[in-house]
Amino acid sequence: MDNIQAKLFLNEKDLVVKEIPKEKEYYTFVQEYIAKGYKQIIVPSDILVELLKYIFLSRDKSNIIAIEFLEEDEDFQEEINALIHKVNNEDRGYFVSLLDKIDYVAQEQTAEIKKIRFKYRIDSELIDISISINGLLNYRNSTIVTNELKEISQFILDRVGWLI
Numbered sequence: 001m002d003n004i005q006a007k008l009f010l011n012e013k014d015l016v017v018k019e020i021p022k023e024k025e026y027y028t029f030v031q032e033y034i035a036k037g038y039k040q041i042i043v044p045s046d047i048l049v050e051l052l053k054y055i056f057l058s059r060d061k062s063n064i065i066a067i068e069f070l071e072e073d074e075d076f077q078e079e080i081n082a083l084i085h086k087v088n089n090e091d092r093g094y095f096v097s098l099l100d101k102i103d104y105v106a107q108e109q110t111a112e113i114k115k116i117r118f119k120y121r122i123d124s125e126l127i128d129i130s131i132s133i134n135g136l137l138n139y140r141n142s143t144i145v146t147n148e149l150k151e152i153s154q155f156i157l158d159r160v161g162w163l164i
Helices: 027-035 047-058 075-091 094-107 145-163
Strands: 002-011 015-019 063-069 113-122 123-134 136-140
Touching: 002 145, 015 145, 027 136, 047 063, 047 094, 047 113, 047 145, 063 075, 063 123, 075 094, 123 145, 136 145
Parallel strands: none
Antiparallel strands: 002 015, 002 136, 063 113, 113 123, 123 136
16 A cells, blocks of 8 residues: 655635645645645644544544654653553553643643644554644555545534635
């Protein structure tokens, strides 16, 4: 399965996922879509956390693979990684502790989420998606992932729709 990179853009009425061709430079790709009237989108930490909650609670046996922060604080990142490990391998109840930790730093404005990554299966097909603050998506190409990306896009649009 191929790994695909894509970008979220706002158009006049929707949030769309545009695949970035492997041979195209990112900056050139973005400029082409801006010239076509699309707008880039920032997905703030609070929406990334809401998305993480949504995926974790609505997808059977979903796993959080990573939560990365803009600020490099090794101790904090290690704490988050340890909680992610506990959520995935020991007790899913640690998800509350993970959210509390993230909410605390978000309220104190000491850390912004840079990227989240999660995995789960639908009908035995692996879904592996990461989404970054700048609307950049990375995912494993599969037959089901298109519907998942539409659902994720709609989830985000429902929270930033006032931008349109």
